[in-house]
Amino acid sequence: MAWYRTWFGTPYYKLLYGHRDEDDAEAWVSTILRRCEAGPGTTVLDLACGRGRHARWFAKAGCDVTGIDLSAESIAEARHEGPSARFAVHDIRVPFASSAFDLVVCLFTSLGYFEDENDDRKALAAAFAAVRPGGRFVLDFMNSVRVLKELVPMECVQAGGVRFTITRSTEDGMVVKRILAEDDSGRHHFEERVSALAPERLVQLVREAGFVVLDRTDGPDPVPFDPERSQRLVIWAQRPMA
Secondary structure: OHHHHHOOOHHHHHHOOOOOOOHHHHHHHHHHHHHHOOEEEEEEEEEEEOOHHHHHHHHHHOOEEEEEEHHHHHHHHHHOOOOOOOEOOOOOOOOOOOOEEEEEEEEOOOOOOOOOHHHHHHHHHHHHHOOOOEEEEEEEEEEEHHHOOOOOEEEEEOOOEEEEEEEEEEEEOOOEEEEEEOOOOOEEEEEEEEOOOOOHHHHHHHOOOOOEEEEEEOOOOOEEEEOOOOOOEEEEEEOOOO
């Protein structure tokens, strides 16, 4: 079974990435709404929304937000924590709507999980189909240039009574993270595999999907993207009017 079908719904994932807090999500949403000139009433589709931390802030800003994710466990928690938003279990590679949203977002490196690049193309095509003509698309991805250059081979993390041993490597163009979680219940093994898509390749894929790329920045503080320095690659795009 693909790694992303099992890992995201576990309590270990939530423990390991618990530092991705509400303040971080609020900063992202605030920047996106400001740059896209969006506000109350904006229809938003949050692709691969996870437990809904960004969707909740879109809802708090008065947006009409829908979050979709492949993990049933994550969607169940998102519904509990964000009752003012709508959530659905759905594969982002499969079209979800047709010209129904003012804004579509895909945040926190939620693309590139697939061995076949055609799956990434399918996800971007579904995003293009979902946003209305003239609507905006925001894609947040790791800066693969810096990630590959600064890859930490191994580290140990303690969180919530669990000891995580994390090893990182590159294999066939993928950044592979193997995670050993040890607690009173035993040893549990997980894995993450994300395609190290070069920034220019990711921009090309977004354009091939039909979008016009408006800008490239780094993170929720939208400074210009620098492949040597930026932590993130954020692509700001728009579906043409015709």
